[in-house]
Amino acid sequence: MLSIKNLHATIGDKEILKGINLEVKAGEIHAIMGPNGAGKSTLASIVAGNENYEVTSGEISLDGEDLADLAPEERAHKGVFLSFQYPVEIPGVSVTNFIRTAINETRKAQGLEEMPANQMLKVIREKSELLEIDRKFLSRSLNEGFSGGEKKRNEIFQMAMLEPKLAILDETDSGLDIDALRIVANGVNKLKSDKNAVVVITHYQRLLDYIVPDFVHVLMDGKIVKSGDASLALELEEKGYDWIKQEQEA
Numbered sequence: 001m002l003s004i005k006n007l008h009a010t011i012g013d014k015e016i017l018k019g020i021n022l023e024v025k026a027g028e029i030h031a032i033m034g035p036n037g038a039g040k041s042t043l044a045s046i047v048a049g050n051e052n053y054e055v056t057s058g059e060i061s062l063d064g065e066d067l068a069d070l071a072p073e074e075r076a077h078k079g080v081f082l083s084f085q086y087p088v089e090i091p092g093v094s095v096t097n098f099i100r101t102a103i104n105e106t107r108k109a110q111g112l113e114e115m116p117a118n119q120m121l122k123v124i125r126e127k128s129e130l131l132e133i134d135r136k137f138l139s140r141s142l143n144e145g146f147s148g149g150e151k152k153r154n155e156i157f158q159m160a161m162l163e164p165k166l167a168i169l170d171e172t173d174s175g176l177d178i179d180a181l182r183i184v185a186n187g188v189n190k191l192k193s194d195k196n197a198v199v200v201i202t203h204y205q206r207l208l209d210y211i212v213p214d215f216v217h218v219l220m221d222g223k224i225v226k227s228g229d230a231s232l233a234l235e236l237e238e239k240g241y242d243w244i245k246q247e248q249e250a
């Protein structure tokens with residue numbers, strides 16, 4: 001599904017990604033871990049098409065299609081979803097209206113008609129029930145006065161509604177409390193299927209107590225320096241990141 005080959009990227013004249021290789025297949029959950037400043041959020045932003053970064057070499061493709069020339073919205077329409085660490089507040093636009101617009105824009109880009117209102121309501125009801133989201137929450141103004149947990153609930157609701165092929169969740173925000181972690185994990189676990197894939201970026205192992213990844217990758221200084229299964233996350237929790245550096249230097 002997602003294939004990243006030898007990706008190098010810079011911001012200004014600083015090289016941040018120094019040759020990333022990553023293959024994510026449908027049905028898989030990958031976790032990317034690593035110390036602060038390693039380039040995790042940069043990688044997520046670049047896959048989503050953030051134009052502040054310059055890709056100097058390498059390629060990113062989704063289902064075999066090169067993403068290089070696609071704008072962020074076009075990538076979203078093709079099924080790439082990136083959670084926002086710092087979501088914008090939109091007073092007067094409800095959670096529901098925002099998602100309705102997003103869905104219809106995607107459908108338009110795919111040459112489909114708008115989703116009929118009754119079908120939209122039905123899907124909203126189904127997804128909010130699945131994720132145990134209160135109906136009252138759906139009529140609130142987007143992100144206005146949202147707590148950390150409510151922001152996560154909104155993000156996971158958007159993910160559920162948009163049914164992305166590839167969801168990238170950047171959870172580096174260390175302010176995530178246990179409630180927020182559970183919301184994210186519950187969403188990922190319930191929405192997981194053999195048709196989609198999830199990349200969870202996290203600084204801490206604790207999110208992975210709730211989401212069991214198929215693969216764990218350690219990103220350090222712009223490179224994936226180690227990959228393994230879920231047990232690698234536990235090893236990192238126990239030993240930190242320094243041993244990997246030492247292992248590399250040895």
Ligand SMILES: Nc1ncnc2c1ncn2[C@@H]1O[C@H](COP(=O)(O)OP(=O)(O)O)[C@@H](O)[C@H]1O
Nearest residue numbers: 011016034035036037038039040041042043172
């Ligand atoms: N907009 C930016 N301008 C300058 N440097 C940046 C910018 N964004 C990221 N960086 C630098 O790139 C490196 C990687 O950052 P980031 O991807 O946020 O790391 P992580 O998410 O792993 O903590 C850091 O050294 C950071 O300072």
Ligand SMILES: [Mg+2]
Nearest residue numbers: 040041042172
């Ligand atoms: Mg980050």
